[in-house]
Amino acid sequence: MRQHSFADVPPVADAFSAQVADTAARVVANDWVNAEYKLIVLDAPGLAATAEAGQFFNIECPVVGEDKPFFRRPMSTYAADAVTGRVEFLYKVAGAGTRGLAALEPDETTRILGPLGVGFTLPEDIGSIVVLGRGVGLATLAPLAEMARGRGVAVTAIVSARGPEQVLSVERFRDAGAAVEIVLDSDGSSDMANVEAILRRLHAEGRADGFYTCGSNRLMLLMQNLAAELGIYGEVAMEQQMACGLGMCFCCVRNFNVEGEIVSKRVCWDGPVFPLAEATSW
Ligand SMILES: Cc1cc2nc3c(=O)[nH]c(=O)nc-3n(C[C@H](O)[C@H](O)[C@H](O)COP(=O)(O)OP(=O)(O)OC[C@H]3O[C@@H](n4cnc5c(N)ncnc54)[C@H](O)[C@@H]3O)c2cc1C
Ligand code: FES
Structure with a gap:
């Protein structure tokens, strides 16, 4: 580095x-x-x-x-x-x-x-995406499903939660035409190995030209590694404590890996959406 x-x-x-x-x-x-x-x-x-x-x-x-x-x-x-x-x-x-x-x-x-801030982008050559989120991350990802539908891009949403009571935004994703897969801690289906198997299956079925994630460090790392291995485009929405929100106080700085160089960026100004490959663990 x-x-x-x-x-x-x-x-x-x-x-x-x-x-x-x-x-x-x-x-x-x-x-x-x-x-x-x-x-x-x-x-x-x-x-x-x-x-x-x-x-x-x-x-x-x-x-x-x-x-x-x-x-x-x-x-x-x-x-x-x-x-x-x-x-x-x-x-x-x-x-x-x-x-x-x-x-x-x-x-x-x-x-x-x-x-x-900078929102999500959908490159023109993408025909299908997978959004993977948990907790408040699902609030961030739900409008992306609608944006994708507006561009004719197919969406699969993997919704992760502690249990059935914590599942969020499923109707919102379905209304946007997304196929929804729910994975839970309570029945073990949110286990990283199972989520990885779902992502690999979606890729094999031609339903994963792009990976988008928010709300969990472990899910971000899983998608990041798979995207690198399979050559998939990816974006992540980061959360960070903020003050001004306008790029002036530098309280939201995080480190990113930009082609092997560690670069400090302000999440509020340069993001909160970043290339998946650049994110570092939190
Ligand atoms: C770009 C961005 C978008 C966000 N979108 C949403 C959203 O749609 N819905 C939502 O519920 N929350 C969202 N958050 C997180 C939200 O801002 C924090 O949960 C909130 O500031 C907590 O404030 P509080 O005063 O209630 O809690 P605090 O008393 O400040 O903190 C309560 C707990 O939340 C943690 N926390 C505080 N700020 C953040 C933060 N920025 N990110 C992660 N954890 C934090 C603290 O460490 C603490 O454990 C977002 C954060 C960012 C940066
Ligand atoms: S919150 Fe002030 S620079 Fe990001």
Whole structure:
């Protein structure tokens, strides 16, 4: 491996000229989808609703009781509809920020900064993709299935979860025309050997021109190794704690392996979607 370097840093003026808005969004609904996750639907017309698959927003989370989240929290766009002006986020209620988000009631407002970052791409020579995700990673991957359908690309979604109660987004993937395979910890089917067997089968059947993943280090490494072995195109959406979300504070820097050289990049600015081959373990 060669030396460590920083990815090119754009001038701050470039960050401000990006197509980003800080929108006062009205809550339409904010409902539980299972014991851990909520879906928030926001009325956010204008630039926000033009978000593409894999892009994210930095969301203001209200102060509730002892929870005083100072920084906004990054969330992938679960849905964005430029016609209705609605933007949706599927989120796990995990800590101070998301507990505040969970407390928002219909007709209250919160500010969302975005759309931010670099989303997913589908190279023109790809006819089929496999998306493999777990937990909040499925929220990031679901809009990719719709983007693929819009381009005539066949999708297989492998949805990994602890048990049946934690399975997310299956209807969303099916509505986007995806074939869905569910793998669970509770019955052992999420075991790496079984997921690898599924990926190899899909490749042998000609259903895996591209690999896309989010939400699990182990699943990312599995796809990365297989993509290298089988010569498959791949992308990964990375998660990293963030502050500004705009490329200016450098709090989200991670190391990437760019053709043998370790390069530091900002997940919010250079990603959050990166070439699968470049990702390093977390
Ligand atoms: C680009 C991007 C997109 C994301 N999209 C989603 C999404 O669609 N849905 C969703 O539920 N979450 C998403 N996350 C993660 C989300 O931002 C964190 O879960 C959230 O910030 C936790 O905030 P909190 O204040 O509730 O919890 P905290 O009290 O800050 O943390 C609770 C737990 O979550 C961990 N955590 C905090 N921030 C992150 C982070 N950025 N990534 C991973 N783990 C974190 C902490 O280490 C801790 O264990 C995304 C993160 C990024 C960077
Ligand atoms: S969060 Fe500030 S540079 Fe990425």
